[in-house]
Amino acid sequence: MIVKEVLNEELLTLAEVRDIxxxxxxxxxxxxxxxxxxxxxxxxxxEQFSKISGPKSRELVNKLxxxxxxxxxxxxxxxDILPQSRDELRSIYAKEKYTLSNEELDQILDYVFAAxx
Numbered sequence: 001m002i003v004k005e006v007l008n009e010e011l012l013t014l015a016e017v018r019d020i021x022x023x024x025x026x027x028x029x030x031x032x033x034x035x036x037x038x039x040x041x042x043x044x045x046x047e048q049f050s051k052i053s054g055p056k057s058r059e060l061v062n063k064l065x066x067x068x069x070x071x072x073x074x075x076x077x078x079x080d081i082l083p084q085s086r087d088e089l090r091s092i093y094a095k096e097k098y099t100l101s102n103e104e105l106d107q108i109l110d111y112v113f114a115a116x117x
Contacts, residue, residue: 013054022043025039086106
């Protein structure tokens with residue numbers, strides 16, 4: 001398949017990708033079409049590594065984006081990984097030019113724990 005032009009680009013969490021791929025796979029199966037090997041592998045990966053639902057992950061991203069030092073790419077990464085400690089969060093921010101205070105890290109962790117409930 002040759003892509004001529006990108007019409008739209010959007011950052012998605014792994015949980016949202018899982019939901020989208022599951023919907024496409026169900027449609028293809030209903031139509032009696034085969035689901036390609038690479039598609040099945042991508043769906044399996046998304047199912048295996050996504051830990052929360054698509055809507056919960058988007059809600060978490062939106063809450064994280066309200067914070068001062070939060071970029072969309074980092075918010076998506078946090079929603080995919082769901083870090084459990086300050087050290088895990090610090091490793092996500094390792095390449096950034098700034099560091100977060102303990103209060104900021106705790107706020108992010110509170111959002112993550114709330115999303116996992």
